[in-house]
Amino acid sequence: DVKVTQSSRYLVKRTGEKVFLECVQDMDHENMFWYRQDPGLGLRLIYFSYDVKMKEKGDIPEGYSVSREKKERFSLILESASTNQTSMYLCASSFGGPRRNEQFFGPGTRLTVL
Amino acid sequence: LAKTTQPISMDSYEGQEVNITCSHNNIATNDYITWYQQFPSQGPRFIIQGYKTKVTNEVASLFIPADRKSSTLSLPRVSLSDTAVYYCLVGDTKAAGNKLTFGGGTRVLVKP
Numbered sequence: 001d002v003k004v005t006q007s008s009r010y011l012v013k014r015t016g017e018k019v020f021l022e023c024v025q026d027m028d029h030e031n032m033f034w035y036r037q038d039p040g041l042g043l044r045l046i047y048f049s050y051d052v053k054m055k056e057k058g059d060i061p062e063g064y065s066v067s068r069e070k071k072e073r074f075s076l077i078l079e080s081a082s083t084n085q086t087s088m089y090l091c092a093s094s095f096g097g098p099r100r101n102e103q104f105f106g107p108g109t110r111l112t113v114l
Numbered sequence: 115l116a117k118t119t120q121p122i123s124m125d126s127y128e129g130q131e132v133n134i135t136c137s138h139n140n141i142a143t144n145d146y147i148t149w150y151q152q153f154p155s156q157g158p159r160f161i162i163q164g165y166k167t168k169v170t171n172e173v174a175s176l177f178i179p180a181d182r183k184s185s186t187l188s189l190p191r192v193s194l195s196d197t198a199v200y201y202c203l204v205g206d207t208k209a210a211g212n213k214l215t216f217g218g219g220t221r222v223l224v225k226p
Contacts, residue, residue, distance in 0.1 A: 004157075033214075043158070043201065043216040058214070090157050101148040101205040101214070105157025 003027070004106035006091050012112045019078040021109050023091030030096035032074035033103065034058075034066065036087040043090065049074055050096060081113045118204050118217035125223045132189040134220045136202035139183050147178060147185045148203040152219070158201060162187070189222075197224045 007022035025032065033048040035058075045058030047066040055066050063085060067075045074093075078085055088110050092103040120136040138147070146165055150158035162169060164176040164185070175188040189196055202217040 035216075042218045045214055048214070092157070098146065101146050101203055102160050102163055103148075103150075103158075103203075104160065108155070108157050 004091060004093055004104050006089075006106040006109050008109050009107060010110050010112075012114065013078075013081050014114050015082060017078075017081050017113075019081050019111065019113075021076040021078075021089055021091075021111070023074045023076070023093075023106055024072055025074075025093040025104070026072065027093065027104070028071065029093035029104075030071075031094045031100050031103075032068065033092040033094075034064075034074065034076045035090045035092065036060070037090055037108075038087050046076065081111075083113050085111065086113045087111060118202055118215050120200075120202055120217040120220045122218065123221040123223070125225060126192055127225050128193055129191050132192050132196070132222055132224075134187045134189075134200055134202075134222070135184055136187070136204075136217050137184045138202070138204045141182055141204055145182075145204050147176070147182075148205065149174070149176065149185075149187045150201045150203065150216075152199045152201065161200075192222075192224045194224050194226060196222065198222060 004025045013019050034046045035043045037043050044060050049055045049068040065077045088108050090108045091106040094100050094103045118138045126132045148163040149161045152158040162174050162176045166178050169176045177186045199219045199221050201219045205214045
C-alpha cells in the first residue's frame with residue numbers, strides 16, 4: 001500500500017514563528033502536493049512539485065514556500081505564521097502523466113497559530 | 115480554470131443507490147475526472163477516475179456524458195459506513211498546478 005506520512009498530526013505555534021510541515025511518501029511518486037482544508041472552503045492547492053527541486057504555485061501560495069530536495073520528501077514552510085493560517089494541511093502524492101489525479105493523501109496536520 | 119460544483123449534502127438510507135453529480139462546464143479536452151471519499155480526521159481517499167463514458171470498480175461507478183461537462187458518481191447499495199464527504203477533482207494533464215481543482219464536497223449521510 002502507498003504510504004504518505006506527515007510529521008505531526010497536531011501542531012500549535014505562535015504568530016511570527018517559522019513553521020515546517022514535512023511529508024514523506026514511499027511509492028517513488030513523481031508528484032507531491034500540499035493542500036489546506038477549511039470548513040466551507042473545501043480543499044485548496046497551495047503548491048505542488050512534479051520533480052525534485054521543481055515547484056509550481058497552486059491557488060493560494062501566498063505566505064507559504066516549499067522545498068523538495070529528495071523525491072520522497074516535500075516540505076511546506078510558513079515563513080512567519082499568522083492566525084489566518086490556522087487550518088488542516090494535507091499532503092498528497094501521485095505518479096506523473098495521466099495518473100497525476102490519482103492522489104494518495106496523508107492523514108493531515110492540524111495547525112493552530114495563536 | 116475548470117470550476118467544479120457539486121451539491122453540498124444529500125441524505126440516503128441503507129441499501130439505496132446514491133448518485134452525486136459534479137458540474138465542470140469548462141473542463142479542458144484532456145482533463146480526467148476523479149472522485150475521492152473523506153472521513154472525519156482523515157485525508158481523502160481515491161475512489162474512481164474516468165475520462166469518458168462509464169467506469170466501474172468494486173466500490174463505485176462513474177458516468178460521464180459525451181460532452182463531459184458533468185460526471186456522476188454512483189454508490190450502489192450504500193451502508194452506514196459510506197457516510198462521508200465526497201469530492202470530485204478535475205485536472206489537466208499539462209501539469210499546470212492551478213488547474214487541479216477540487217469541488218466543494220458533498221456530505222452524504224446514510225441513515226439506518
